[in-house]
Amino acid sequence: MAVASQRGAAGAQPAPFELSLLRELVEERCGAHFPESRERLLTRALAQRATALSLAGYSDYYHHLRRSPRADEEWQALAELLVNGETGFFRHQPSFEALARHVLPELARERLGSGVRALAAWSAGCATGQEAYSLAMVLLDGVPGPSWQVKVSGTDLSQAALDRARRGRYRAAEVEALPAACRDRHFRPVEGVPAACEVGPALRAAVEFGRLNLARPADYRLGSQDVIFCQNVLLYFRSERRPAVVGALAGRLKPGGYLFLAPGEVVGLKLPGLAAARLPDTLAYRRTG
Secondary structure (H helix, E strand, O other), rough: OHHHHHHOOOOOOOHHHHHHHHOOOOOOOOOOOOOHHHHHHHHHHHHHHHOOOOOOHHHHHHHHHHHHHOOOHHHHHHHHHHHHOOOOOOOHHHHHHHHHHHHHHHHHHHHHOOOOOOEEEEEEEOOOOOOHHHHHHHOOOOOOOOOOEEEEEEOOOHHHHHHHHHHOOHHHHHHHHOOHHHHHHHEEEEEEEEEEEEEEEHHHEEEEEEEEOOOOOOOOOOOEEEEEEEEEOHHHHHOOOOOHHHHHOOOOOOOOEEEEOOOOOOOOOOOEEEEEEOOOOOOOEEEEO
């Protein structure tokens, strides 16, 4: 592997065997699979980090990831370059409509019947927070009364995205598509910054954020959830690994809870204890046991 070190990383392409080793290492650690269609993103990120560390080439970077005492720190820096932070409020509108119109009223009746006035939801892969805040808005606006407790957890692999999510500050253009009543209820202007707004106190209090790698189910520390959204995240995993990830997510659902996925991310999924939910234009499963 010395040949790569002599060529240098900056501006050079990794040798096929180097790229293969690094691709396998990234998938082992982060769960993210980079097929040929996404190879350019991986190569660019590897080159950028190797150059930032003043390493001679991809081989040296591979050894740094494997053996350096600061490998954990470097994995975080690399992950920031590999994840896609594209998101938005109520990104897949049919899923949120199904949650508001069908799922939430049903869950509220069931919880109320058992004497519980609390709902918990999880945005798994929340990026910069819009999905988590969207979940909180639906729950806060849809529970039967003010005595209900709503808690939404947002997790992501990117610490930079989570930092922005915690700040809860967005460009006015990012919320302009929301209904006026929703904007007025849940957001407020940022003083001195005309083109920005931030989440209001009630919305902020309902949402918490934390870093989590979905490729490592043993690290899950969240309690049982009534609703889980995991949309546009499974596409990072090999198709054969997706059922295991879904199974780990479903294991965090309360009986009767719902798991929302992005249409097309899994096909013909069959897992014990999960049943497909018939909701308009939505891919969702309900925990039956």
